[in-house]
Amino acid sequence: MTEGGRTPVATNTLADVFNVLRRRPDVEAPNLQAWDATDRLLLETAAELGVRGSSLAVIGDRYGALTLGALSVLAPATLRVHQDLVTGERALRLNAAELGMSAAEPAGGGYVQLPLGAELLSGADTVIMQLPKTLAELDETAAAIAQYASPDVLLVAGGRVKHMSLGMNTVLERYFRSVQPQLARQKSRVVLARGIKPAAAPARFPVVEHLAELDLDVAAHGAVFAGPRLDIGTRFLLTFLPAMKPGRRAVDLGCGTGILAAMYARQFPAAAVTATDQSAAAVQSALATAQANGLADRISILQDDALSTFPEASADIVLLNPPFHVGAGVHAGAGLKMIEAAGRVLAPGGELWTVFNRHLPYLPALERHVGPTVVEGQNPKFIVTRSTRRGPRA
Numbered sequence: 001m002t003e004g005g006r007t008p009v010a011t012n013t014l015a016d017v018f019n020v021l022r023r024r025p026d027v028e029a030p031n032l033q034a035w036d037a038t039d040r041l042l043l044e045t046a047a048e049l050g051v052r053g054s055s056l057a058v059i060g061d062r063y064g065a066l067t068l069g070a071l072s073v074l075a076p077a078t079l080r081v082h083q084d085l086v087t088g089e090r091a092l093r094l095n096a097a098e099l100g101m102s103a104a105e106p107a108g109g110g111y112v113q114l115p116l117g118a119e120l121l122s123g124a125d126t127v128i129m130q131l132p133k134t135l136a137e138l139d140e141t142a143a144a145i146a147q148y149a150s151p152d153v154l155l156v157a158g159g160r161v162k163h164m165s166l167g168m169n170t171v172l173e174r175y176f177r178s179v180q181p182q183l184a185r186q187k188s189r190v191v192l193a194r195g196i197k198p199a200a201a202p203a204r205f206p207v208v209e210h211l212a213e214l215d216l217d218v219a220a221h222g223a224v225f226a227g228p229r230l231d232i233g234t235r236f237l238l239t240f241l242p243a244m245k246p247g248r249r250a251v252d253l254g255c256g257t258g259i260l261a262a263m264y265a266r267q268f269p270a271a272a273v274t275a276t277d278q279s280a281a282a283v284q285s286a287l288a289t290a291q292a293n294g295l296a297d298r299i300s301i302l303q304d305d306a307l308s309t310f311p312e313a314s315a316d317i318v319l320l321n322p323p324f325h326v327g328a329g330v331h332a333g334a335g336l337k338m339i340e341a342a343g344r345v346l347a348p349g350g351e352l353w354t355v356f357n358r359h360l361p362y363l364p365a366l367e368r369h370v371g372p373t374v375v376e377g378q379n380p381k382f383i384v385t386r387s388t389r390r391g392p393r394a
């Protein structure tokens, strides 16, 4: 079990719940919302289908809309929830507390936050899910449902129409006896899938592929950035590896599959490397990548939001290929948050090496939060910078 909450019997309407939802500790901005029309449609559809009192699992809840909404309008007998991002898990707990829904009250139902696996899904008769971004993530999730949930399980999955594809139905058809897309409502659509196929395909994650250009085995769970492939920004940053500081304590911040961690560990045999990411799929992938390359004793993993649990001045070098997509929108806030975190965690004289798209406004932030910043290289798409942590301010 990760962290969780017990909840008194809820009397909130969906509007009551949605009105108080916030995204923190994830980036907040006026154009970024904590729930969407799909959350509402999923819960309304589940209510129409009469799933009240079910043994319910929620997968892919962003900030608590599905979990807290389900507690309010579906009164499940049990409610287990899996979110890939630690920011989403923390936001759910904060939102639950805001709604007065986190007090320990064993008689009143509640929710438990769990990793994707047996504890989350065993015996579940209903699963409500925000469809993931990639088919690989959907594949891994559907395989887990097929492996552990009740054979007659009902899956109520949904997404924004513009992010959905026929390939999603194909993936679900591998595992479920019936897959029925519903009519779209307010640009969202629900797909109902029922009953596990007796010979459903076995889980095949993490996939491991050999990256010949790096001579590295890369392991990837379904939800991880770039899958088992090498991102072009990462490839560019790696060309600067020989120029990097041989730090004793190195951090791969936003590690994804852990390629940067593995390559740094190989280049600098005296370094202890921490690979950290907000995504559970990412840190599990980075662990599997380290193991696949005989580096498990050199690389430790930690799921965390932008180094929030790392002490100040505890790293000599940070490697960063920051995201620039926050949810479906494009927003630089996520990258800025990571730059600020690197500045806090680097020891004076330590270095942050980062790669980013040329149009992103990161240079002033690197100077402000870390220190003197040199552009080490650029190509038509990316800039690679080295920022040296300035000493303590007087």
Ligand SMILES: C[S@@+](CC[C@H](N)C(=O)[O-])C[C@H]1O[C@@H](n2cnc3c(N)ncnc32)[C@H](O)[C@@H]1O
Pocket: 225, 226, 231, 234, 253, 254, 255, 256, 257, 258, 259, 260, 276, 277, 278, 279, 282, 304, 305, 306, 307, 321, 322, 323, 324, 334, 337, 338
């Ligand atoms: C562009 S990907 C880079 C992945 C990997 N380093 C690589 O080079 O392939 C950015 C990564 O940052 C992670 N990330 C985004 N926001 C984060 C945060 N607040 N804390 C930790 N990781 C975060 C994402 O989950 C994603 O894995």
